[in-house]
Amino acid sequence: MPSEGAIWVIAEQRGGKLQDVSLELISEGCRLADKLKVQLDAIIIGSNIKELAPPLVQRGADKVWLLDNPSLANYCPEFYTDALVELIKANQPSLVLFGHSSIGRDLAPRIAARQRTGLVTGCTSITVEKGGLVYSKPSYGEKASSNVICPKARPQVVTVKPGVLDIASPNPKRTAEIVQVTPQFSGEPKIKVVDFIKADPKTVSLTEAEVIIAGGGGVGGANNWHVIEELADALESSVAASRVAVDAGWVKSERQVGQTGKTVNPRLYVACGISGAIQHTMGMKDSKLIIAINKDHNAPIFKLADVKVIGDLLEIVPAITAKIREIRKSRELQRVG
Amino acid sequence: MKIFACIKQVIDTDGPLQIDRNTKSIDTRNVPWVVNPYDEIAVEEALQAKEACGKGQVTVVSLGDDSAEKGLRHCLAMGADRAILVCDTAFNGSDGYITGVILAKAISLNDYDLVLCGVRAVDTNAGQVGAVVATELGIPYVSSVAKIEVSLDGKAVRAYRRLERGDREVVEVELPALLAIELGHKPRYPSFPRRVSAQKASIERYGAAKLGLLPAEVGAAGAKTTITAVTPPKPKAGKLFAPPSNLSPAERMRLLMTGGIQEKKGDTLEGNPKDIAAKLVDFLKSQGFLPEEETKQ
Numbered sequence: 001m002p003s004e005g006a007i008w009v010i011a012e013q014r015g016g017k018l019q020d021v022s023l024e025l026i027s028e029g030c031r032l033a034d035k036l037k038v039q040l041d042a043i044i045i046g047s048n049i050k051e052l053a054p055p056l057v058q059r060g061a062d063k064v065w066l067l068d069n070p071s072l073a074n075y076c077p078e079f080y081t082d083a084l085v086e087l088i089k090a091n092q093p094s095l096v097l098f099g100h101s102s103i104g105r106d107l108a109p110r111i112a113a114r115q116r117t118g119l120v121t122g123c124t125s126i127t128v129e130k131g132g133l134v135y136s137k138p139s140y141g142e143k144a145s146s147n148v149i150c151p152k153a154r155p156q157v158v159t160v161k162p163g164v165l166d167i168a169s170p171n172p173k174r175t176a177e178i179v180q181v182t183p184q185f186s187g188e189p190k191i192k193v194v195d196f197i198k199a200d201p202k203t204v205s206l207t208e209a210e211v212i213i214a215g216g217g218g219v220g221g222a223n224n225w226h227v228i229e230e231l232a233d234a235l236e237s238s239v240a241a242s243r244v245a246v247d248a249g250w251v252k253s254e255r256q257v258g259q260t261g262k263t264v265n266p267r268l269y270v271a272c273g274i275s276g277a278i279q280h281t282m283g284m285k286d287s288k289l290i291i292a293i294n295k296d297h298n299a300p301i302f303k304l305a306d307v308k309v310i311g312d313l314l315e316i317v318p319a320i321t322a323k324i325r326e327i328r329k330s331r332e333l334q335r336v337g
Numbered sequence: 338m339k340i341f342a343c344i345k346q347v348i349d350t351d352g353p354l355q356i357d358r359n360t361k362s363i364d365t366r367n368v369p370w371v372v373n374p375y376d377e378i379a380v381e382e383a384l385q386a387k388e389a390c391g392k393g394q395v396t397v398v399s400l401g402d403d404s405a406e407k408g409l410r411h412c413l414a415m416g417a418d419r420a421i422l423v424c425d426t427a428f429n430g431s432d433g434y435i436t437g438v439i440l441a442k443a444i445s446l447n448d449y450d451l452v453l454c455g456v457r458a459v460d461t462n463a464g465q466v467g468a469v470v471a472t473e474l475g476i477p478y479v480s481s482v483a484k485i486e487v488s489l490d491g492k493a494v495r496a497y498r499r500l501e502r503g504d505r506e507v508v509e510v511e512l513p514a515l516l517a518i519e520l521g522h523k524p525r526y527p528s529f530p531r532r533v534s535a536q537k538a539s540i541e542r543y544g545a546a547k548l549g550l551l552p553a554e555v556g557a558a559g560a561k562t563t564i565t566a567v568t569p570p571k572p573k574a575g576k577l578f579a580p581p582s583n584l585s586p587a588e589r590m591r592l593l594m595t596g597g598i599q600e601k602k603g604d605t606l607e608g609n610p611k612d613i614a615a616k617l618v619d620f621l622k623s624q625g626f627l628p629e630e631e632t633k634q
Contacts, residue, residue, distance in 0.1 A: 077478075078477075101501065102481065102498075102499070102500045102501050105464060105480065105481065106480045106481065109464060109465050109467070109468030109469070109480070110468050110472070110478065112434070112465065112468070112469075113434075113437065113465075113468040113469040113471070113472035113473070114472055116434070116561075117434070117561055118432070118434060118561030118562040119433065119434065119463065119465045119561075119562070120463075120562060121457075121462070121463050121464055121465065122462055134565070136571075137462065138462065138570060139460060139461055139462045139567065140348065140350050140354055140363065140459070140460055140462075140567075141350030141351070141459050142570065143350060143354045143569075143570065144354060144356055144363065144567050144568065144569060144570060145567070145568050145569070145570045145571055146461070146462075146564050146566070146567050146568075147564065147565045147566040147567075147568070148562050148563070148564050148565070149562065149563050149565055150561060150562045150563075151563065152561070153561040153562075190477045190510060190511065190514075191477050191479060191508050191509075191510045192508060192509045192510070193506060193507070193508050194495070194507050194508065194509050195506070195507035196504070196505070196506055196507070197497070197504065197505040197506075197507065198504055199502055199503030199504050199505070200503075204502070204503035205503065208501070208502045208503040209502070209503075210502050211626060235621075235626065235627075267626075268621075268624070268626055289624060291617065291620075302603075305603045306603045306604075307603050307604050307606065307617070307620060308603050308604065308605040308606065309605075309606045309607075309613055309617065310605065310606070310607045311606075311607060311608070311610060311613060312610070315610040316610045316613050316614060316617075319610045319611055319613070319614035320614040320617055320618060322614070323614045323615060323618045324618060324621075324627065327618070327627060
């Protein structure tokens with residue numbers, strides 16, 4: 001194989017925080033770069049992003065490019081594209097990896113189109129074979145898996161699904177060259193962002209919900225269901241339920257989590273009066289943080305819980321709701337005063 | 338307002354899929370073909386945009402062989418005014434990139450204000466064509482659009498973009514522009530008389546010569562990527578749980594039956610509900626689920 005250009009990982013930052021997918025990408029990039037014997041570069045785009053470099057260096061980046069400009073602080077499709085295309089033109093990487101997030105899904109096709117090169121989106125695995133890299137991705141409504149190659153065009157632009165690849169453990173001793181570039185832009189972007197609408201937790205699909213308050217058989221009846229809804233309301237979160245609660249008619253079936261319901265992955269899942277049968281837990285075990293409230297200290301749900309609360313949810317949940325409301329009220333007063 | 342909607346005819350992925358394990362490809366015999374669902378929404382949005390403006394023309398354009406006429410006729414039945422089939426044997430083997438180039442050429446032969454397409458096709462799942470068409474036409478590209486509002490003068494459009502976790506970003510862009518549609522209104526179901534008249538409607542045809550494209554730069558020759566194999570999805574590399582061998586058989590059995598969920602070392606809270614609530618709220622605060630104290634701006 002002729003000597004190839006470097007592998008680039010486009011690290012994603014939001015609000016100055018490095019996203020997990022970037023660490024997955026750099027770990028995968030490191031594996032590929034070792035096999036292909038090429039350099040691995042990480043590119044961070046944003047404003048004041050110097051402190052985001054170490055986690056990438058520790059996981060294998062040989063060089064980190066900082067595209068630093070106040071206009072790049074938040075994702076702006078046109079500026080990001082211009083800055084990246086310029087850097088790609090000057091350095092000729094062989095492969096550019098993006099996360100398949102809302103940013104990567106938007107940015108990668110722009111880069112590939114501008115560079116008139118090949119694009120593979122939503123990859124779940126990359127393998128090194130004789131002819132080059134083979135990308136595997138779900139297709140036909142996830143009913144099939146396609147292998148795609150990009151034989152000649154360079155750079156190959158690829159987006160990788162988040163949460164599929166493993167994050168390598170960091171090596172704090174690694175160092176790398178860090179290059180700061182300040183791209184200049186003339187004029188205003190043609191696409192103007194005028195508003196940002198936060199999803200309403202009451203109507204957002206459970207699969208996209210950020211915080212979920214779920215109730216189960218332990219709630220005890222339709223008359224008590226309001227305690228779940230009130231906590232969800234106070235915490236600005238979505239309501240979910242186990243099958244017991246849905247079958248009893250306390251809540252609509254679209255709110256069911258589990259084998260016959262939805263599979264969710266919120267940042268916080270509060271299971272109230274849910275014993276944790278496997279049919280339920282398989283739908284919520286990937287939640288980042290789980291709080292379980294149950295009377296029975298032997299309930300299987302506690303095995304999953306990061307915080308275990310043993311007690312009567314009908315006493316505890318309203319107490320939490322009251323406490324949160326109190327805090328919110330004092331914040332309001334602070335703001336007014 | 339002149340609106341273009343790009344459509345692709347795809348296998349109905351809602352139905353069963355036949356994968357030939359020897360040739361590693363999809364068996365396309367005896368399968369229903371439909372307009373890519375995202376593109377169908379784009380056509381619906383195009384029709385609604387035209388209706389909102391009160392005047393205009395909706396043109397559907399598709400790259401494909403003769404069989405793609407069926408999809409175009411479906412869109413005509415929905416209410417599109419004009420259909421163009423971009424069809425040439427030289428285009429065989431096109432990937433997302435070269436498809437975008439060809440469609441852009443076809444659109445550029447006409448006047449256009451707004452170009453719509455689906456955010457991706459459900460067969461290849463790439464989501465590339467929109468960006469290529471927009472780049473080749475030199476117009477702004479807005480992806481993952483969930484809702485469109487055309488300004489009263491028909492010169493600009495406001496688009497609601499779908500982000501993670503149900504959030505929306507609202508952007509404004511002057512026309513001409515290309516919008517890749519992800520969500521929108523339910524595509525209308527064409528009435529029988531409309532279907533009949535769509536069968537009789539004429540479909541314009543553009544070949545490589547009309548577009549000024551050489552056979553050597555389109556089709557498989559111009560493609561940047563190649564699909565080498567389509568296989569049944571690999572079984573998910575689920576982390577197979579093997580209980581530690583030093584446990585008793587009963588314990589191993591129990592672990593296997595619970596799906597190998599290993600106990601997390603979580604804090605346990607017990608006692609007075611008020612105290613528990615206070616501790617939990619502190620915990621939620623520390624994890625950033627509650628607003629922090631007001632900071633000085």
